[in-house]
Amino acid sequence: MIPFFHRRFLAGALLLAGLLTAFPPERTAAQDAGAMQISWEVRNRFRLFREERDFLLHVENARNRSILAAEQSLELQSEGRGWARNMVNRLCIDLQGRVNQPCTRDNTKENYLTPIDHPVTVRLAGAVPVGATCAWSFDDGDAPQQSTFDCAEPINLRVRYGKQTVASVDVSSGSDPTQRVQTEIQVRDIFVAGLGDSIASGEGNPDRPLALSDEGFCFRSYLGTAGAQYYRPSRAGFKGGRACEAPDTLANWQRYSALWFNSPCHRSLYSYQARTALALAVRYTHVAVTFLPLACTGASISDGLLGSQRARECPPGKTGVCNISVNAQVAELREALTAARKRQPERTLDLVLLSVGANDVYFSGLVADVIVETATERAIFRRSGVMASVDDSRDALARELPQNFVKLREALKPLVGGDLSHVVYVSYANPALADGGVPCRGGRAGFDIHPSFNADPQRLARVSTFVDTEFLPQLKGLATCTRGALCRDPEADRMTFVDSHQAAFADHGFCAHSGNDPEFDRTCFAENGQSFNPDIVSAASQPMLCGRGASEFRAYLPRARWIRDANDSYFAAMTYPQGLPAASQPTDIHDATWGVLSAVYGGAVHPSAEGHAAMADAALPAASAVLGLDAAPPGVTRGLLAPLLPGARQ
DSSP: OOOOOOGGGHHHHHHHHHHHHHSOOOOOHHHHHTOOEEEEEESSOBTTBSSHHHHHHHHHHHTTOOHHHHHHHHHHHTTTSOTHHHHTTSBSBOTTSOBOSSEEETTEEEOSSSOSEEEEEEEEESSOOTTOEEEEEEESSSSOEEEEEETTSOEEEEEETTSOEEEEEEEEOTTSOOEEEEEEEOOEEEEEEEEESHHHHTTTOOSBOOOEEEEEEEEEOTTOSTTOEEEEEEETTOOSOOSTTSOOOHHHHHTTOOBOSBTTTTBOTTSHHHHHHHHHHHHOTTEEEEEEEOOOTTOBTTTBTSSOEEOSSOOTTOOSOOOOEEOOHHHHHHHHHHHHHHHOTTOOOOEEEEEOOTGGGTHHHHHHHHHBOSHHHHHHHHHHTOOOOHHHHHHHHHHTHHHHHHHHHHHHGGGGTTOGGGEEEEOOOOTTEETTTEEOOOBSTTTTTSTTBOBOHHHHHHHHHHIIIIIHHHHHHHHHTOTTOOOSSHHHHOOEEEOTTHHHHTTBSTTOOOTTSOHHHHHHSOTTSOOBOOOTTGGGTOOBTTSSOGGGOOSSSOOSOOBOOHHHHHHHTOOOOTTSOGGGSOSSTTOHHHHHHTTTTTTTTSBOHHHHHHHHHHHHHHHHHHHTGGGSOTTOOOSOEEEEOTTOOO
16 A cells, blocks of 8 residues: 655655756656646666665766766766765665665665565646645555645655556646546566676776875885885875885785775676666656676676686675685576565566676786786796787687577576567777777886886787677677577577677777876876886885876776776776685785786776766667667656546546
């Protein structure tokens, strides 16, 4: 039964009235013609957010803007600190990835995966007489709930999920005849899951980026001599041993880490998957969106989607060896869906957002092969399997990936009712292009965070060509059952494929620069690859050659590059590689292994928040089409009855 609403809700209703005035729903043809009608919308309809203020911030910035333009607006509003830095602690999923059951959203306990009702705001729109009185009635099949208010006041109530509520209002104004307006309210709750690898999880974009110290922190080099040391900016707040001769505990260091809404998988609210799901909720006022993020950095189809994988790092505050194993994403999704159907047998998985395949062909190994220059590090990485060649990737692309896609399709089909068109596969973009598709030249610019890094032009060109001419076309074939892909039933096995963002990324690779880039970047990240003080004495107190403090860096400001370079990765996340196998674990916080991997484990050669927003702009139309949400324009009231005179037959 619909909870009865009464006068003690008026203060909240009036507050919401002000917000709705600031963000009015789209007008309909009937409203433009002046006819009275009932309009309604779901409140706080991105259900991952516990508090409506977080959702309304996105509504405000999304008005008449693309997701990318909204992201850029939010970046400027936050002065580059990022809009997610406070929201990350106000979600229905905790920092260990557990769904809060129940989740208290706007002071009401809700079951996250299986809501029984949704909050809506109803109001009378159109040519409403000034001072008119509205006698409202809401009937969902039980006893109708009735109350009378001034017609200017919006009505807040909760309507039951899966049931239609008939809303009617009798409008009285002085001696004029009473008019009746009626409509039907039924909220569609869309269940969206996010699966995939680091591109899907949002790697490179911590919800609360690292706070940097202006002082230096010492790293050792593999050469092991007394002079084989270098300094880079430290973490703000860390008061332990910054010199290589003064080691400190990992627990002390980890207290000042960047914050992700899931550290083991580096899941981020900035990911294109979260932004696409959020954009659905922002755009379509009659739906609610239940988003379940499961993507995990480092995942491949075998190790991550269909099987378990190692965590990227331990959650903040954990001590000792990181032995976290992340459960298989498909198994997690299957378990969540099974639990939901026990409570609501009709609950379906409406949409899956997916990006996977890069780790199946050793893409991180290709990156290491491109950027690691010095012979010692190359030899060590080659022996440990961190580095891969184009030939290695080409072989995996031909032999392993097609078979893995067959297994993935078979695992996903039962979850989406056998129709894989509900899986929206969002492809990768070439990260090494700028100026309309010109390959980046390479060099140390953007990669001088570590002395061994230098993006080799020849290796970079080979990888870029492989990505464009072999990897991306093959992925499209595998997802769409073309190019000889192994599909038992091409019609049912074909995923919805998205790659329209690739053209935009051709101007925004890791080497893209603009006079509008943040001043710190233009001043302190040198194009000649000499950004850091090589003198270990003075670098201990001033590691930047530009003379400015590293604390001035802002991870979330608009930039020409939509791909994080190694400098960005270190400055935004500085990830300690705690999730590596024990044999590869750094021995202490100054270890040479940590020095190399800190520059790449936080997201080098991954999209920035702007890049993810551009991907979400590409994914949104496909998601909307799959869900059938554009059958009627957002904001249109359906089932509106013409005004009735008193006594007229209903």
